[in-house]
Amino acid sequence: MVSFELQQKNFNKLAVKLREGQQKAGEEIFDYFSPKIYSFFMARTSHRETAEDLTQTVFLKLISKISTFNEKTGNFSIWFWQIVRNALTDYYREHKPIFLDNVDMDKKTAHSNSKEAFQDILAKDQVREVLETIKGFSEEEQEIFSLRYVSSLSYKELSFALSKPEGALRVAVHRLSQKIKKAVTKN
Amino acid sequence: MRKLLKKIKKYCRPTKKFLKESKVLFIKQLHEQGIVTKNQSIRILLYRAKFNYILAVLLAIAVFSGGTAAFAEIQNVSATHPLYKIKRLGETVQIKVAPQNVKSQMHNKFAQRRLDEIKQIKSEIKEPSNNDIVTIDNLNQDFTAEIKETINEIEVPQNNATSADEQESEKEKKMEENLKNTCQSISQKIEEYKKILPQGQENEDWHEFEGKCGSNEKNYESQKTENKKQEEKIKVRDEEQDY
Numbered sequence: 192m193v194s195f196e197l198q199q200k201n202f203n204k205l206a207v208k209l210r211e212g213q214q215k216a217g218e219e220i221f222d223y224f225s226p227k228i229y230s231f232f233m234a235r236t237s238h239r240e241t242a243e244d245l246t247q248t249v250f251l252k253l254i255s256k257i258s259t260f261n262e263k264t265g266n267f268s269i270w271f272w273q274i275v276r277n278a279l280t281d282y283y284r285e286h287k288p289i290f291l292d293n294v295d296m297d298k299k300t301a302h303s304n305s306k307e308a309f310q311d312i313l314a315k316d317q318v319r320e321v322l323e324t325i326k327g328f329s330e331e332e333q334e335i336f337s338l339r340y341v342s343s344l345s346y347k348e349l350s351f352a353l354s355k356p357e358g359a360l361r362v363a364v365h366r367l368s369q370k371i372k373k374a375v376t377k378n
Numbered sequence: 379m380r381k382l383l384k385k386i387k388k389y390c391r392p393t394k395k396f397l398k399e400s401k402v403l404f405i406k407q408l409h410e411q412g413i414v415t416k417n418q419s420i421r422i423l424l425y426r427a428k429f430n431y432i433l434a435v436l437l438a439i440a441v442f443s444g445g446t447a448a449f450a451e452i453q454n455v456s457a458t459h460p461l462y463k464i465k466r467l468g469e470t471v472q473i474k475v476a477p478q479n480v481k482s483q484m485h486n487k488f489a490q491r492r493l494d495e496i497k498q499i500k501s502e503i504k505e506p507s508n509n510d511i512v513t514i515d516n517l518n519q520d521f522t523a524e525i526k527e528t529i530n531e532i533e534v535p536q537n538n539a540t541s542a543d544e545q546e547s548e549k550e551k552k553m554e555e556n557l558k559n560t561c562q563s564i565s566q567k568i569e570e571y572k573k574i575l576p577q578g579q580e581n582e583d584w585h586e587f588e589g590k591c592g593s594n595e596k597n598y599e600s601q602k603t604e605n606k607k608q609e610e611k612i613k614v615r616d617e618e619q620d621y
Contacts, residue, residue, distance in 0.1 A: 214405060214414045221404050226392055233390035243396055250404045254411050317382055318389050340383050341390045372379055 199351075202267040210257050221250065227342040228275050234337035235279055237322055241286075249278050272352035276334070324374045332367050339364055447471075457495045457513050482531035482556075486563055489524035492517050493567055500574060521571065525564055532560055 202223075208216035228249055232242035252274050260270055325336050331353075338344045338352055346364075350357040408414045446461060447468040455461050469488055476484055496517045503510050 209413065212414045214408060217408050217414070218401065218405065221401055225397055225400060229392040229396070230387070230390040233392075234386070242390075243392075243400075246392070247400055247403060250400065251407060254404075254407050254413055257413065315389075318386050321382060321386060341387055343387070368379070375379065375382065 199266055199268060203262045206257065206260050206267040207262050210260060220253075224271065225250070227344065230342040231275065231337045232279065234322070234341035235333065236282070237326075241282070245278055245282060249275050252278065266351060268348065268351040269354060273354075276352075321371065321375060325371070328367075328370070331363070332370070335360070335363055335367055336371075454491070456498050457517055458499065458510075478531075482528050482560060485524050485528040485531060486560060489521055489528060489564075489567060492521035492524055493571055496521065496571075497574060518575075525567065528560065528564060532557060 202220070205216040205220050209220060225246060229242055229246045232245040233239065236242055236245070253271065256274065260267065325333055328336070334353060335349070338349055344352060346357050346360055349355075349360050349364075353360065405414075443464070447464050449461065451465055451468050455465055459465075473481060473484055473488075496514060499506075499510065499514055499517070506514065
């Protein structure tokens with residue numbers, strides 16, 4: 192298991208290599224970040240196509256901005272997650288938030304068996320319920336929820352992404368989980 | 379709660395198809411935006427190819443030279459053979475890596491080889507050309523050098539061991555035997571060499587070598603008798619003291 196510090200140093204090196212024109216470095220960055228970023232957008236927008244568009248936009252921004260990345264003054268993870276968050280802010284500025292009515296579930300979930308289909312609808316309902324509940328939370332809580340619970344970021348990565356101390360985030364995550372529990376049981 | 383979070387995660391997960399297509403798009407953009415230029419890719423490829431090529435050539439040289447040296451050594455090629463120089467190179471390497479106590483034997487072995495080579499050339503070529511004369515002359519010198527090295531490298535017993543020190547005396551006995559055998563072998567070679575050497579070309583060094591080998595034996599014998607005398611003296615003294 193690679194330590195977090197080592198991983199971060201590695202990302203900085205990869206970013207420098209990408210800036211110097213090495214395609215493989217770009218591919219490694221894409222492989223690591225793309226699923227996390229997509230999940231983040233999906234949790235925040237609740238719309239598959241929007242999440243896909245935003246993910247691609249973020250990587251296009253990475254290409255256009257990589258020349259400005261300075262490994263001596265900053266960390267690549269912090270820098271990149273800032274781009275991700277800015278992309279979402281820009282999106283909300285232009286569009287109204289879409290609610291879960293048109294959540295496009297994976298096509299694989301189309302079942303011939305009616306029991307399975309019923310369970311799938313039930314699960315969909317539950318997911319919709321939680322995500323809609325979370326949409327009523329503060330912006331910060333929504334970000335923490337999507338990054339920690341959906342994109343599976345570690346506390347250290349989370350502190351990089353949100354530029355907040357790790358301890359404060361642990362407390363925030365704990366409170367958030369209590370809040371979600373309460374909301375779900377209430378519903 | 380955990381199950382619910384798992385479900386949310388599952389529904390927020392991207393499809394493999396999307397990730398694959400996006401990656402292709404990303405790489406395409408990297409090229410289009412000039413981040414990754416073809417020249418850079420080609421330069422890296424060329425560098426890798428060059429490195430692999432050098433490595434392959436070095437490996438081929440190592441395998442080829444090792445193989446030819448082994449072939450030359452096994453075949454014991456003659457001095458006129460094209461692989462003779464490789465054989466000699468192999469001999470030099472063998473001498474360099476050999477342990478100290480074996481070096482004398484190896485020089486002795488190679489001296490025999492030089493002698494055989496001179497004999498072979500002399501029997502095969504009746505009217506030697508200038509090149510043959512140079513080759514024979516070189517072999518003569520090499521033979522002399524090998525004999526010299528054999529004598530230099532030989533271990534001479536110090537004769538310090540007393541009768542009580544069994545291990546040391548056994549070791550010295552072995553060394554003494556080795557010295558005798560080597561000296562015998564050298565003198566045989568020199569005798570053989572003298573027979574094939576043309577009249578008037580006798581090397582003056584031979585007298586020195588013979589003297590050295592002989593003197594070693596003489597020295598050893600005199601040292602041995604002296605040791606015995608000393609031991610006897612000690613015995614007599616001890617007996618006198620007891621008395």
